[in-house]
Amino acid sequence: xxxxxxxxxxxxxxxxxxxxxxxxxxxxxxxxxxxxxxxxxxxxxxxxxxxxxxxxxxxxxxxxxxxxxxxxxxxxxxxxxxxxxxxxxxxxxxxxxxxxxxxxxxxxxxxxxxxxxxxxxxxxxxxxxxxxxxxxxxxxxxxxxxxxxxxxxxxxxxxxxxxxxxxxxxxxxxxxxxxxxxxxxxxxxxxxxxxxxxxxxxxxxxxxxxxxxxxxxxxxxxxxxxxxxxxxxxxxxxxxxxxxxxxxxxxxxxxxxxxxxxxxxxxxxxxxxx
Amino acid sequence: xxxxxxxxxxxxxxxxxxxxxxxxxxxxxxxxxxxxxxxxxxxxxxxxxxxxxxxxxxxxxxxxxxxxxxxxxxxxxxxxxxxxxxxxxxxxxxxxxxxxxxxxxxxxxxxxxxxxxxxxxxxxxxxxxxxxxxxxxxxxxxxxxxxxxxxxxxxxxxxxxxxxxxxxxxxxxxxxxxxxxxxxxxxxxxxxxxxxxxxxxxxxxxxxxxxxxxxxxxxxxxxxxxxxxxxxxxxxxxxxxxxxxxxxxxxxxxxxxxxxxx
Numbered sequence: 001x002x003x004x005x006x007x008x009x010x011x012x013x014x015x016x017x018x019x020x021x022x023x024x025x026x027x028x029x030x031x032x033x034x035x036x037x038x039x040x041x042x043x044x045x046x047x048x049x050x051x052x053x054x055x056x057x058x059x060x061x062x063x064x065x066x067x068x069x070x071x072x073x074x075x076x077x078x079x080x081x082x083x084x085x086x087x088x089x090x091x092x093x094x095x096x097x098x099x100x101x102x103x104x105x106x107x108x109x110x111x112x113x114x115x116x117x118x119x120x121x122x123x124x125x126x127x128x129x130x131x132x133x134x135x136x137x138x139x140x141x142x143x144x145x146x147x148x149x150x151x152x153x154x155x156x157x158x159x160x161x162x163x164x165x166x167x168x169x170x171x172x173x174x175x176x177x178x179x180x181x182x183x184x185x186x187x188x189x190x191x192x193x194x195x196x197x198x199x200x201x202x203x204x205x206x207x208x209x210x211x212x213x214x215x216x217x218x219x220x221x222x223x224x225x226x227x228x229x230x231x232x233x234x235x236x237x238x239x240x241x242x243x244x245x246x247x248x249x250x251x252x253x254x255x256x257x258x259x260x261x262x263x264x265x266x267x268x269x270x271x272x273x274x
Numbered sequence: 275x276x277x278x279x280x281x282x283x284x285x286x287x288x289x290x291x292x293x294x295x296x297x298x299x300x301x302x303x304x305x306x307x308x309x310x311x312x313x314x315x316x317x318x319x320x321x322x323x324x325x326x327x328x329x330x331x332x333x334x335x336x337x338x339x340x341x342x343x344x345x346x347x348x349x350x351x352x353x354x355x356x357x358x359x360x361x362x363x364x365x366x367x368x369x370x371x372x373x374x375x376x377x378x379x380x381x382x383x384x385x386x387x388x389x390x391x392x393x394x395x396x397x398x399x400x401x402x403x404x405x406x407x408x409x410x411x412x413x414x415x416x417x418x419x420x421x422x423x424x425x426x427x428x429x430x431x432x433x434x435x436x437x438x439x440x441x442x443x444x445x446x447x448x449x450x451x452x453x454x455x456x457x458x459x460x461x462x463x464x465x466x467x468x469x470x471x472x473x474x475x476x477x478x479x480x481x482x483x484x485x486x487x488x489x490x491x492x493x494x495x496x497x498x499x500x501x502x503x504x505x506x507x508x509x510x511x512x513x514x515x516x517x518x519x520x521x522x523x524x525x526x527x528x529x530x531x532x533x534x535x536x
Contacts, residue, residue: 046438049442051438051441070446071441071442072441072444072445072446075441075443075444076444079442080439080442082438082439082442084435086465086468086469086472087432087435087436087439087465087469088436088439088443088461088465089465089468090460090461090465100443100445100461101444104446105444148443149442149443152444
């Protein structure tokens with residue numbers, strides 16, 4: 001469980017990135033943090049594994065204050081995948097890249113081997129085991145970065161802009177992957193601009209603006225309320241835009257999922273034909 | 275990164291910022307030469323104080339102090355090494371004169387840092403490039419130089435992100451003995467170097483697609499011109515060199531210990 005109480009954060013260059021932020025993320029939740037560039041999304045999640053410590057207020061992860069422990073200790077339970085994989089890849093092979101964190105956390109040699117195979121398999125990277133990460137494509141490098149964090153099986157997973165540079169198919173795989181993590185009871189937190197991606201996952205949405213949380217609730221509610229989205233300069237998901245216009249036909253306004261939308265439209269058309 | 279902070283240019287307007295970068299650079303060279311000419315503490319102290327009006331006029335006291343603080347570690351090191359070497363070579367005695375000469379060597383270093391920091395704090399990278407170009411340095415070199423200067427803060431920021439990313443994978447930079455600590459930085463340095471190379475390739479492509487090197491002779495939007503202040507500083511430079519050489523050749527420069535104990 002992550003508890004954030006009245007947190008303010010000011011960068012050394014005096015930029016106020018977080019203002020009076022309070023929230024609780026329970027175990028097993030799936031949260032999408034959305035907002036404009038510079039709204040404080042990444043700053044907020046960097047508090048969850050202690051990379052940043054609050055200037056004022058308290059952040060507790062599983063009851064432990066982040067100021068009283070190290071990033072390494074917090075990372076054991078909270079995996080953080082950075083936006084740009086090139087900020088972390090450095091090894092000669094994908095295998096060694098994944099082993100890096102496992103060695104840092106002091107896993108045994110045999111466990112490391114098993115974990116590597118497991119993570120590679122999970123993300124469809126097995127054929128690249130001996131390849132240099134620098135020779136892979138952008139999307140593949142991103143998956144290696146993800147695999148390197150998943151390898152130690154953290155309880156909470158933070159993904160910073162996971163959909164950037166991914167094609168539609170990869171995004172769909174990512175979505176399925178998150179669903180799978182959810183099924184295992186893991187907490188998943190994503191930071192993203194990608195409204196369509198969030199619409200298809202329908203998580204809890206936290207909307208940020210100028211360092212504050214301006215909305216917190218079900219994705220289905222927040223992403224279908226234009227007034228709320230407008231303050232963060234986020235456009236409605238395409239499905240929601242269509243259903244806004246379809247409302248006079250007696251269809252509900254709060255639909256964001258493609259599958260649900262399809263069912264509803266088909267049902268209505270069916271009814272009309274009769 | 276505090277040393278870099280002390281060299282970071284911030285756009286403000288002051289009489290010092292408006293001076294021609296070429297004259298300012300000559301000033302740096304003159305201070306450099308003068309600092310090398312003298313090994314005694316008094317003239318070095320004079321040189322140190324001479325840059326103060328520039329700092330105050332330019333209003334960059336805070337950044338300037340930070341650059342000095344950044345140099346403090348190396349300065350202490352120089353001082354200790356000098357003391358130690360004179361201590362061991364003169365038969366294990368510590369004299370006032372040897373302490374003073376160590377202090378002078380340290381001050382010499384501080385003077386050099388000071389003059390460079392004033393120069394970089396008050397000269398924009400664009401101005402610097404322009405100055406190089408108009409001093410007939412080939413444009414390729416001038417451009418490479420200004421780009422390098424401009425990318426220092428970008429790389430510093432990137433290094434921070436990389437450190438964060440590796441810490442999130444359980445890397446503890448401050449753990450272990452000295453060798454282990456150096457090795458700890460490998461996971462930070464490799465991504466930094468790779469991304470710097472990647473960035474430079476991208477920059478080269480972007481430049482070529484904007485007609486880099488299409489004509490032999492480039493024109494400039496701004497041209498550097500000497501104003502009254504520039505001539506004044508130039509005169510100061512000439513006078514400074516003349517005085518320094520004259521004093522060195524014809525006048526005895528007393529050390530503090532000679533002044534007080536004779």
